[in-house]
Amino acid sequence: MTEIDLDSVSIRELNQALHDLKPDTNQTHWKARNPRGKHALAVGLEVPVTIEIDGHVGYYCGGMNKEASIVINGQCGWGVGENIMSGTIRVKGNASESAAASGHGGLVIIEGDASSRCGISMKGVDIVVLGSVGHMSAFMGQSGRLVVLGDADEDLGSSLYEAEIYVRGNVASLGADCEEKEMTEEHRAALGELLARAEVDVDPASFKRFGSARKLYHFHVDHADAY
Amino acid sequence: MTVDPRSLRASATFPPEVIHEIQRASDEGIYDIRGFGAKRRLPSFDDLVFLGASMSRYPLEGYRERCDTDVVLGTRFAKKPLHLKIPVTIAGMSFGSLGPHAKTAIGKAATAMGTTSTTGDGGMSEEERSSSSTLVYQVLPSRYGLNPDDLRRADAIEIVVGQGAKPGGGGMLLGLKMNPRVAKMRDLPPGVDQRSASRHPDWTGPDDLAIKIQEIREITDWEKPIYIKIGATRTQYDTALAVKSGADVIVLDGMQGGTAATQHVFIEHVGIPTLPAVRLAAEQLREMDMHRKVQLIVSGGIRNGADAAKALALGADAVSIGTAALIALGCNRPAYESDYEALGTRPGFCHHCHTGKCPVGVTTQDPALEARLDPERDARRLRNFLSVMVMEMQTIARACGKSHLLNLEPEDLAALTVEAAAMARLPLAGTTWIPGS
Ligand code: SF4
Numbered sequence: 001m002t003e004i005d006l007d008s009v010s011i012r013e014l015n016q017a018l019h020d021l022k023p024d025t026n027q028t029h030w031k032a033r034n035p036r037g038k039h040a041l042a043v044g045l046e047v048p049v050t051i052e053i054d055g056h057v058g059y060y061c062g063g064m065n066k067e068a069s070i071v072i073n074g075q076c077g078w079g080v081g082e083n084i085m086s087g088t089i090r091v092k093g094n095a096s097e098s099a100a101a102s103g104h105g106g107l108v109i110i111e112g113d114a115s116s117r118c119g120i121s122m123k124g125v126d127i128v129v130l131g132s133v134g135h136m137s138a139f140m141g142q143s144g145r146l147v148v149l150g151d152a153d154e155d156l157g158s159s160l161y162e163a164e165i166y167v168r169g170n171v172a173s174l175g176a177d178c179e180e181k182e183m184t185e186e187h188r189a190a191l192g193e194l195l196a197r198a199e200v201d202v203d204p205a206s207f208k209r210f211g212s213a214r215k216l217y218h219f220h221v222d223h224a225d226a227y
Numbered sequence: 228m229t230v231d232p233r234s235l236r237a238s239a240t241f242p243p244e245v246i247h248e249i250q251r252a253s254d255e256g257i258y259d260i261r262g263f264g265a266k267r268r269l270p271s272f273d274d275l276v277f278l279g280a281s282m283s284r285y286p287l288e289g290y291r292e293r294c295d296t297d298v299v300l301g302t303r304f305a306k307k308p309l310h311l312k313i314p315v316t317i318a319g320m321s322f323g324s325l326g327p328h329a330k331t332a333i334g335k336a337a338t339a340m341g342t343t344s345t346t347g348d349g350g351m352s353e354e355e356r357s358s359s360s361t362l363v364y365q366v367l368p369s370r371y372g373l374n375p376d377d378l379r380r381a382d383a384i385e386i387v388v389g390q391g392a393k394p395g396g397g398g399m400l401l402g403l404k405m406n407p408r409v410a411k412m413r414d415l416p417p418g419v420d421q422r423s424a425s426r427h428p429d430w431t432g433p434d435d436l437a438i439k440i441q442e443i444r445e446i447t448d449w450e451k452p453i454y455i456k457i458g459a460t461r462t463q464y465d466t467a468l469a470v471k472s473g474a475d476v477i478v479l480d481g482m483q484g485g486t487a488a489t490q491h492v493f494i495e496h497v498g499i500p501t502l503p504a505v506r507l508a509a510e511q512l513r514e515m516d517m518h519r520k521v522q523l524i525v526s527g528g529i530r531n532g533a534d535a536a537k538a539l540a541l542g543a544d545a546v547s548i549g550t551a552a553l554i555a556l557g558c559n560r561p562a563y564e565s566d567y568e569a570l571g572t573r574p575g576f577c578h579h580c581h582t583g584k585c586p587v588g589v590t591t592q593d594p595a596l597e598a599r600l601d602p603e604r605d606a607r608r609l610r611n612f613l614s615v616m617v618m619e620m621q622t623i624a625r626a627c628g629k630s631h632l633l634n635l636e637p638e639d640l641a642a643l644t645v646e647a648a649a650m651a652r653l654p655l656a657g658t659t660w661i662p663g664s
Binding site: 011012015016019039040043044046058059060063064066078079082083085097098101102104117120121123124139140142143161162217218219220 | 257260369370371373374375378379401402413414415416418419420424428429430435438439441442445446447448449
């Protein structure tokens, strides 16, 4: 275990040390203390190491992650795991706006609530929120899955492309071109597999599924009020 | 019965093209989406002239005395600033709006001239990375194809806040151009009419952008210059905020800037022309003591060495060309006339990039049309054009007694119209009058 005290080591030094790791490094477990809300922690990682951050982090923690497994023992600011490509990010607390924005792959688990625009512009990432999500979550989501165990606030899945949304609680309202879809056996099985990966023990049958109505895929005069 | 032509009274308010557009809108029920840039007459660099040397200043000898052209971009924070041989770069254009041949030709020409080309909305294609030795990678609101590997293999990073053709608007690519390769790069269903976001997904104001830039610098170990691209609107404030957000370079795109697909109403009616925008940005940078420390790249309707030299004299460090580069590659060239006609246009009038049926193979994904663009031949044409632009700039600079293009200054210029004098804050030719001063 490599321990870092962010009171004495700068963000730059930590990120550089993590970027300098080779894929076969034997420094596979890192722990950083005293993040004190600092931004851009553990961003741009490319190797399969685990880094645990004890405390609250600022914006963009774990941004553009590849391969690494990041655990945040605290709350996090905007854009946690933004544009994640692969690997896993687990937030033990709540996440602010735009969690996993434009994520291309990997898995982001938020054990608390996520604020608005969770999964905005998502492109393949899987997001599992154990609490609730704020308004406009999965806005323009292109692919991947947003799974919410709690409630979803207004305009869920607005202007959705092919991302899939699963919600267990209440949905305040659906956004433009988002509709409830049939939950087939296949969906239940795939969701069950994702929940197991996220280490969440709930029945996949208790979720509703939402997706794109695909009415905005082509410009048309009769959809003018949605543009 | 014949009509006496003298009895036909045209309406200035409803000329034929306005009547046509109203009837097109009523037939189709959708706004007009098109390519190219603003087509109406605007105050421009044509409304300025250089004063040249005479008794009070002396010129440099053409071909004998040096007039240097190099420029360094990204000196503020980046560990690896870009050293360009010429102050003319190629603007961001997406792979998707442009085909691979066009991207290759642009990359080769830029490399040969010692300058940069730029990716666009849709990610980095192999063709542009391998052909362009110095490549600027755009980070756009849509984030299509954005990934840390391409961020790391780029030479500079351009965060696009807006573009001159549509400040406040997002990208568009009509389904006709959304072929399987383009759709895969953007992670979209093939054939959809794609509209991308107009705001970034993970930051809103300049305070957030400063943190976003910090993140990108961290990911790339503070090596790459970071540009912020803005469409010209409230340019004095945007310039100040871009500096405050931590930009190394500001790319300022005036309303004449081109587009592959945007609503006509947006192209013609939103944003301010390049001429006042350059002056506003340069003035703001000087006021903040940041002129030449944060470099200013100006684009939007730059067509020749004279335009570029005037932008530099007003305070830009470099210019960027998009539409002019495509024209050098063959856009609107008089050939394949029946194909232009099939689109309902003629060479010289075409703005049909949005259709994907570019008659000369520039803005198309159709292999048969694309074959009309020969990457070697057309790279040579673009290279020639860039050379001519630089020689024209040197001609002007020498005539003004300057041994470097960046030594051109506002004092070298006069305005021909009251509008241009007011917008550029230059004296109206033959007077000492600067409107508003
Ligand atoms: S010739 Fe091609 S590039 Fe030029 S305006 Fe027409 S479609 Fe666009």
